[in-house]
Amino acid sequence: MAAYNELSKEELLELKEELEAQFAEVKTKNLNLDMSRGKPSAEQLNLSMEMMDVLTSGSRLICEEGVDCRNYGVLDGIKEAKQLLADMMEVPKDNIVIFGNSSLNVMFDTISRCMTHGVLGSTPWCKLDKIKFLCPVPGYDRHFSITEYFGIEMINVPMTSTGPDMDIVESLVSSDPAIKGIWCVPKYSNPQGITYSDETVHRFAALKPAAEDFRIFWDNAYGIHHLYDDKQDYLIEILMECKKEGNPNMVYKFSSTSKISFPGSGIAAIAASDDNLKEIRRQMQIQTIGHDKVNQLRHSRFFGDISGMVNHMKRHAAIMRPKFDIILSTLEKELGGLGIGSWLAPRGGYFISFDSMDGCAKKIVAKAKEAGLVMTDAGATFPYGKDPKDSNIRIAPSYPTLEELKLACTIFILCVKLASIDKLLEDK
């Protein structure tokens, strides 16, 4: 089929009629499909059910240090959980602190602490007139919500195929002391699935910020969330790279087991330099009596070690792979060469990012909803929910079944085509 922009008005109108008929038919099915959030499927959750059997009333809930995990004590995580998550995050276990059930919470608390207490002795951010964060776009909506909640001004930085545009990042970070941070999902990024190149990571580590309290918020949410055994992305470890560049304190690294065991019932961690962790522990000892050690023990004993966790992730991949394949092959088959959308084929993570013609994303998402398919809100991948081009749509294939995904793809493709035709007709 020819690219849509080469079609005449008449051809477009004819095509539209045909597609509208198909859409009307789909609507009669009263479907209820959801490709909006990066939720693991029930099949994936079943992979971890044996975790429920790891601890029983006959178990000895004593961790390696000899502490009874059922009682108070141990502020920053039991030894075996530290080792497991340190290996997962590719950092020394002394550079890790275990938190509660979600890394989002750790990120929120980190920003909140910067607001009220500053960073390693700097002025608390809440005492400053203006605080800014760089936001590579498209990005993760919940990151942007945190900075928005704290009244932090967000500045868009375009993503490239190798990570954020580092020319822009370097220029802004080195010149504006109000810029205190940048949100990063460096591996299998949300939503594009891009992994930062070696050069990008190196340039991050070598940043010369105008603000001494500038921090990189490195949310390595998908560090071991590969789709393939053979084709895998590698990411340079940022803590070590920052240390080498003489910037050991410049980064906070976050991760969790949310999409490894059970979302919301996993364990999260922060990795950082000794100085940063000292400050974090100082807050922790006021904020909490320590996080859930029983759950730390449950996770440690279930996975055994990082190799056990990696094997577990292969089972996740086996479930996720065909779902990504359906979306990608359908996009290619139905939209390839039409010039009305572009996308990347990620090797891991939870999302496929779709870019429509400018000004079409909202219409596509609204139209999909009409037919019973919920997509992530258009704009959600940008700060303040504002996609300047109104073109980015995040596709989350994990939760629906394969059958549901096939239907969802059909609807999505129809909506993309119809919105694109309307757009093209506007200019005819």
Add this chain to the structure above:
Amino acid sequence: MAAYNELSKEELLELKEELEAQFAEVKTKNLNLDMSRGKPSAEQLNLSMEMMDVLTSGSRLICEEGVDCRNYGVLDGIKEAKQLLADMMEVPKDNIVIFGNSSLNVMFDTISRCMTHGVLGSTPWCKLDKIKFLCPVPGYDRHFSITEYFGIEMINVPMTSTGPDMDIVESLVSSDPAIKGIWCVPKYSNPQGITYSDETVHRFAALKPAAEDFRIFWDNAYGIHHLYDDKQDYLIEILMECKKEGNPNMVYKFSSTSKISFPGSGIAAIAASDDNLKEIRRQMQIQTIGHDKVNQLRHSRFFGDISGMVNHMKRHAAIMRPKFDIILSTLEKELGGLGIGSWLAPRGGYFISFDSMDGCAKKIVAKAKEAGLVMTDAGATFPYGKDPKDSNIRIAPSYPTLEELKLACTIFILCVKLASIDKLLEDK
């Protein structure tokens, strides 16, 4: 035996020699005893071990609303956990939000939110020059640590046998708009075991604060932690009382299952008015993807309902009661009538509060440590760790065994007597 202050210098010196000999003998035993923290004993923890069997790989982890507890979703707690903790906290289940593993964390986050975002539209506290909190003393050290961490000035308010001195509370709260809160442990208070009288609760509810964003931080940590079946304290429910007085928003109420199931692996909750909860949920939806629902389900299914929880607490009481009895009977037997110390006999909670002669508490705690007995630091029950009279010592009888407690009592009594004699000799 006569009161110590009626003894002559010679009699005191003679007694001292005798006690020093006993102390020297105890020291040779190289004991390692700890009455410092309110930690449940292993025997108490064993009461909840069957909670480890409640969920297995064969369980259906679907909560009453039909949500899969293993996945994302449900921000403020599953229905059955809300019902259980609402009953525990004696509030409607619509006025409760379930949090993570500790109420301390909820209190910290609450103050942190007041600092960065104010309260129901008020100026964020971090933007104000001075913030003050009232602190009934003696009180809970971790409360005071939170307010100290945020640079909030703490003002001591003396406790009476019916709760904080309400004349002082009313006068300060109604006159000083910089006073934004008061810390309360209203039932079986930490450390005295005092329960606020009906009149005290009523006067709290009827406060007319100068600051519109004044809040009562009502930490009902020991609401169902009775020692006896027959002798139990009752506490008027503060949310309803505030509502009746036209002050529905004036109180945040906190609680958790820390000393019911496993400390650090339980579930916590806040109870508050609709307006307050709306603000709290607004923060929550930014801060977290929701707390650990699997653990909420585990707790709900283990306890069944509030009646199951109350029965469970009777088993705790059966373990705690003899421990309190040993301390109280030994204090009475060894120190009764000597005029060198006073204490209360609580009907619940985790502590016994001992008041030595002025200026003796630090010496007693230091001397006990010499003999291998760790007590809570003298001063810890006051803001900034400063007990103006240096007289209050918190005794935590829960963790040691009965045998250990007997030894610990012997040491403690010796230390009290010796420090008192030294004090009396100073004036001779």
